[in-house]
Amino acid sequence: MNRTHDPLQTIRWLTYMMFFMFAMTSDAVGMIIPELIEEFNLSMTQASAFHYAPMALIAFSGLFLGFLADSFGRKQTIMLGLGIFTICCFLFAVSSSFSIFVVLLSCIGLAIGLFKTGALALLGDISKNNLEHTKTMNLVEGFFGVGAIVGPALVSFLITQKVSWTYLYVIAGVLCLILTLIAWRADYPKPKKLEEHAKPASLATTMSMMKNPYALGFSLAIALYVATEVAIYVWMPTLLGDYNGPWQLLATYALTLFFILRAAGRFLAVWLLNHLSWQAAMLYLSLGIALCYLGLIFGGVDWAVFLLPLSGLFMSMIYPTLNSKGISCFAVQQHGAVAGVILFFTALSAAAGPLLMGVISDYFGHIRYGFYLATGFACILFLAMLYNYLRNPAEQALAQHSALSH
Numbered sequence: 001m002n003r004t005h006d007p008l009q010t011i012r013w014l015t016y017m018m019f020f021m022f023a024m025t026s027d028a029v030g031m032i033i034p035e036l037i038e039e040f041n042l043s044m045t046q047a048s049a050f051h052y053a054p055m056a057l058i059a060f061s062g063l064f065l066g067f068l069a070d071s072f073g074r075k076q077t078i079m080l081g082l083g084i085f086t087i088c089c090f091l092f093a094v095s096s097s098f099s100i101f102v103v104l105l106s107c108i109g110l111a112i113g114l115f116k117t118g119a120l121a122l123l124g125d126i127s128k129n130n131l132e133h134t135k136t137m138n139l140v141e142g143f144f145g146v147g148a149i150v151g152p153a154l155v156s157f158l159i160t161q162k163v164s165w166t167y168l169y170v171i172a173g174v175l176c177l178i179l180t181l182i183a184w185r186a187d188y189p190k191p192k193k194l195e196e197h198a199k200p201a202s203l204a205t206t207m208s209m210m211k212n213p214y215a216l217g218f219s220l221a222i223a224l225y226v227a228t229e230v231a232i233y234v235w236m237p238t239l240l241g242d243y244n245g246p247w248q249l250l251a252t253y254a255l256t257l258f259f260i261l262r263a264a265g266r267f268l269a270v271w272l273l274n275h276l277s278w279q280a281a282m283l284y285l286s287l288g289i290a291l292c293y294l295g296l297i298f299g300g301v302d303w304a305v306f307l308l309p310l311s312g313l314f315m316s317m318i319y320p321t322l323n324s325k326g327i328s329c330f331a332v333q334q335h336g337a338v339a340g341v342i343l344f345f346t347a348l349s350a351a352a353g354p355l356l357m358g359v360i361s362d363y364f365g366h367i368r369y370g371f372y373l374a375t376g377f378a379c380i381l382f383l384a385m386l387y388n389y390l391r392n393p394a395e396q397a398l399a400q401h402s403a404l405s406h
Helices: 002-026 029-040 049-065 074-094 098-125 130-160 167-185 203-209 213-242 248-252 254-267 269-275 278-315 318-328 332-364 368-391 395-400
Strands: none
Touching: 002 074, 002 098, 002 130, 002 167, 029 049, 029 130, 029 213, 049 098, 049 332, 074 098, 074 167, 098 130, 098 318, 098 332, 130 167, 130 254, 130 269, 130 318, 203 332, 213 254, 213 278, 213 318, 213 332, 213 368, 248 254, 248 278, 254 269, 254 278, 269 278, 269 318, 278 318, 278 368, 318 332, 332 368
């Protein structure tokens, strides 16, 4: 009997490991940026290209290619993305120019947009209802959280061993090659067939999603969240570089602690969702994030050493839960398109937020001024979650598509 579950289990683990690999590279950027600034004599604005360039291409890929998961097929879209990712990672081994690195990262961003929308659409195929979808999404993001711990730790190890940080991408390339082979051999569940009156997925489908209040509302909420999260893993190492207080060891490992708490929170999310409504969970967690950022404003770097890593625990559930609920507002055959729209706003925010922080920090002369902007994003996110808790605007759409059966 267990053999009937093997294909589905393979698909789940493939999805988990894709997110793990993605996080290994994307969330290590904060550790790499100080090395780039020193190696290539860059300003903070210039160095932030290492983050915003791939994020911009993820946004482009999500918006303009997200529908491929619905029309071209989950497997084909995932295979295409993984293949591009593998090639670009291996090219890091033979590159030494900052501009070439940015080009390769941009291509990696395009690849991530492909396999991530394919994977997110695939979750709808293997989930029985939107509660299971939300729990699975949190578990997937839990593996993303583990990758976010491994990536920066690996970069730190490479630097201490006097080995180039570029080997992070070579290692990721090897892992991605293995995943590509697994994806090629895996048996994928068939997505729910289109109803007779439904139109095939296309770019027009995605563009129409941009006008949908549910897709737009959840996308904007996620964009606010992402701006607060990315601020930490891109710029916190730079902020704490000036710290000279008694908690020097904590400052050194603050980013690792942030990722550990974020990953731990995502694995605890299933338990939390069994005890609280998702609306209440989002409200309380967003309040925790806002208070951590406000503490930074009033207490400076001395408080930031404690509060910014702690915010990872509050951040853990927000992205996967909002992402799941946003996707679950739509029929399964539209999941690739809506995942692409949400990914567009996710990546756009992840690109623009750190860039604006870098520009503001360069203008005023210190990175703490960039964190004032991030604090504003955190407070607006809390207000949005308060509105969601009081008004529950997505209730009708979620009830309508509560059965995600194949």
